Amino acid sequence: MQGVEQTLASGSDSPGNGGGGEQSVQILVPNLETASDDLEYLKARIRIEWLGTSTFFLAHNVELQEGGHLEGLIAYRKALVHDMSISPYDPSLRIDISSVDSKLGFTDTGAANAHRAMILIEAALKVNTFLQYPRNLGVLVHNAIGKRLGTDSPIIIAEEMTSLQLQAYQELVNSLLGCGALWDGLVQVKAGLKRFPRDPELLEMQGELKTAFLARHNGLKELFDNERDILASSRTGKIYQKKYPWMAQDMYIRTPGLLRKVNKGLARHGICEVKAVVFGPALQSPKMAMENEDVGPLGMFAARDIKMDERILVDHCVTGISDVSPAKLHHCEACHAALVYPYMAPSDIIKPTCCKSVAFCSQACHDTALAGYHRVTCKKSFDWLFQDQGLMGKDGCGARWRAIMFLRIAAVLLADAKERGKKGEPVVHPLQHPLVARMAANYPPADQVQPEVSHDWQHFENVVAPTRILMQLGINIFTDTNWTPEVIQTIFWRVENNANMGKTNLTGKEIIMVNVNPNYLFFNHSCEPNVSWHGAVPSGDVSIKWLEGMNGEILKPGCSAVWCIAARDIKKGEELKISYVGNPLGSGGDGEDEDGRPAKRAWLEKWFDRGCGCRICEEENIEIDRLEANELEKQKTMEMESDL
Numbered sequence: 001m002q003g004v005e006q007t008l009a010s011g012s013d014s015p016g017n018g019g020g021g022e023q024s025v026q027i028l029v030p031n032l033e034t035a036s037d038d039l040e041y042l043k044a045r046i047r048i049e050w051l052g053t054s055t056f057f058l059a060h061n062v063e064l065q066e067g068g069h070l071e072g073l074i075a076y077r078k079a080l081v082h083d084m085s086i087s088p089y090d091p092s093l094r095i096d097i098s099s100v101d102s103k104l105g106f107t108d109t110g111a112a113n114a115h116r117a118m119i120l121i122e123a124a125l126k127v128n129t130f131l132q133y134p135r136n137l138g139v140l141v142h143n144a145i146g147k148r149l150g151t152d153s154p155i156i157i158a159e160e161m162t163s164l165q166l167q168a169y170q171e172l173v174n175s176l177l178g179c180g181a182l183w184d185g186l187v188q189v190k191a192g193l194k195r196f197p198r199d200p201e202l203l204e205m206q207g208e209l210k211t212a213f214l215a216r217h218n219g220l221k222e223l224f225d226n227e228r229d230i231l232a233s234s235r236t237g238k239i240y241q242k243k244y245p246w247m248a249q250d251m252y253i254r255t256p257g258l259l260r261k262v263n264k265g266l267a268r269h270g271i272c273e274v275k276a277v278v279f280g281p282a283l284q285s286p287k288m289a290m291e292n293e294d295v296g297p298l299g300m301f302a303a304r305d306i307k308m309d310e311r312i313l314v315d316h317c318v319t320g321i322s323d324v325s326p327a328k329l330h331h332c333e334a335c336h337a338a339l340v341y342p343y344m345a346p347s348d349i350i351k352p353t354c355c356k357s358v359a360f361c362s363q364a365c366h367d368t369a370l371a372g373y374h375r376v377t378c379k380k381s382f383d384w385l386f387q388d389q390g391l392m393g394k395d396g397c398g399a400r401w402r403a404i405m406f407l408r409i410a411a412v413l414l415a416d417a418k419e420r421g422k423k424g425e426p427v428v429h430p431l432q433h434p435l436v437a438r439m440a441a442n443y444p445p446a447d448q449v450q451p452e453v454s455h456d457w458q459h460f461e462n463v464v465a466p467t468r469i470l471m472q473l474g475i476n477i478f479t480d481t482n483w484t485p486e487v488i489q490t491i492f493w494r495v496e497n498n499a500n501m502g503k504t505n506l507t508g509k510e511i512i513m514v515n516v517n518p519n520y521l522f523f524n525h526s527c528e529p530n531v532s533w534h535g536a537v538p539s540g541d542v543s544i545k546w547l548e549g550m551n552g553e554i555l556k557p558g559c560s561a562v563w564c565i566a567a568r569d570i571k572k573g574e575e576l577k578i579s580y581v582g583n584p585l586g587s588g589g590d591g592e593d594e595d596g597r598p599a600k601r602a603w604l605e606k607w608f609d610r611g612c613g614c615r616i617c618e619e620e621n622i623e624i625d626r627l628e629a630n631e632l633e634k635q636k637t638m639e640m641e642s643d644l
């Protein structure tokens, strides 16, 4: 993993964005982009937080709110959640909640709820039974439907099932349309039409999907000159990153208590600590949060004076994954170190006694895994997640890594829950587990009607894979209210904003590796960083010091630890900043090429649209403002001239 190649992973806008959400938003709500009066009007009258994640249903949603239908839908949703807790196996409730979510514009959870309804229906129909947990799901669904209809007649229940299956297809396809997942929609509508060939609603949506897909595909052909990019962009859906307003707001906060836990872990070396920050050039002090309040944005700071080249942090994790299944035994299952010659002698590889599908680089990794996540993954094959896909997914569409990372995070959380259960301690909600709670998502400002950036979304990766992972890990997703679709997507948002990505080829094959390093993730970005960072792959340009741990021990090549070293002398109390984009100045040129400064600055806009607050970005801002003012002046003059 070369330093220059390492970047902070972000699934936000890919070049394909123009082919998805933006297009539709322009068609549906042209006034949101142009007229600031309209925007102010909307902000005053609309509950923005309920405008949904769909980039396609925004106008519909504004209308819905203006028509006074919002409160009714919110109340209905609440009632459905309550009913589901009483009758968790009745698919009709999940179909209804999918429909409500789509009406509210949250088509991502709409799709996920329709998918869950489909799992129930298919279990009862005894198709796709590999997706079934608990094992007697089909019987539970039959009973739930029978109870609701007040009958045990197999014929009546079978008829109801057919009707529900059609509704589930309709809701699923409608939600996929709302997510701009046109390809996924076409796949599902085809399956639906095979079963219900003459259904007018499915046929109509198939027509819409085909038209929209072809329009997008043709648009992309003009943008890209290679089939892979065209395929990837045309097949990927787009949604806005939003908080789910029906979820308890304390799920979204990081408390001073969590911060103390983080700093307790860092105190061992006494070199750095995590504190609240205020972004931008203004030197304001951050507000002190009360005990159950949100601490706000965080950053890493020097806890003492640090000398240039001093090691600041070597951040280990078990949350490092790649597109190679651990079952191939090429990598340590815990730290991802390469288990191949010359990096590892075969005699040093540790194999557990519980199963044959993993191996470890050391006894310590073995013990960490077996005392933790491996307890819930042992003897369960997740090879389906890796098959023919690679991290970037089949045909390069979207990224599989989020689902693979979800597997590891879910396993860590569930193993912890098991342990807590044994000790009689209460289970921690997934979003409040320290591993997940420490990560902040990159939500747009709360008063932004229409976020500028939409994000990749795919039915398989965001819905099907995590649902299947949870069922395989033994979670009853129908009764366990901790793992709802909105919780899963919130974990995805957090991971996306905090994972780092790099390439390695230590096993002879180039692979992409993605890590969530629990302390390193607190470093903010600067184009003038005072900290250098690196992953664990030796090469000619990386000296051995990069493989030294905090105690001088040599760490294993290919492992998921991240090294952070002072790039200059640093004073106690200074914020420690890294670069998220390799060399932030690029190759030095100011051309539009991939590695030029403009490209680097554009890439950074995923995280902050007015630069990172450093001297370079601020100087560029002055120039950008000057050019914009000139342009405005020019336009005004032209308008005046044409008026004359």
Ligand SMILES: C[S@@+](CC[C@H](N)C(=O)[O-])C[C@H]1O[C@@H](n2cnc3c(N)ncnc32)[C@H](O)[C@@H]1O
Residues within 6 Å of the ligand: 008, 279, 280, 296, 297, 298, 299, 438, 439, 440, 441, 442, 497, 498, 521, 522, 523, 524, 525, 526, 607, 608, 611, 612, 613
């Ligand atoms: C990996 S996290 C860094 C830690 C994060 N600040 C926190 O509170 O947990 C990346 C996020 O930090 C924020 N960030 C990092 N550097 C920044 C900067 N120079 N200016 C503004 N925001 C920054 C962005 O919101 C980005 O999404």
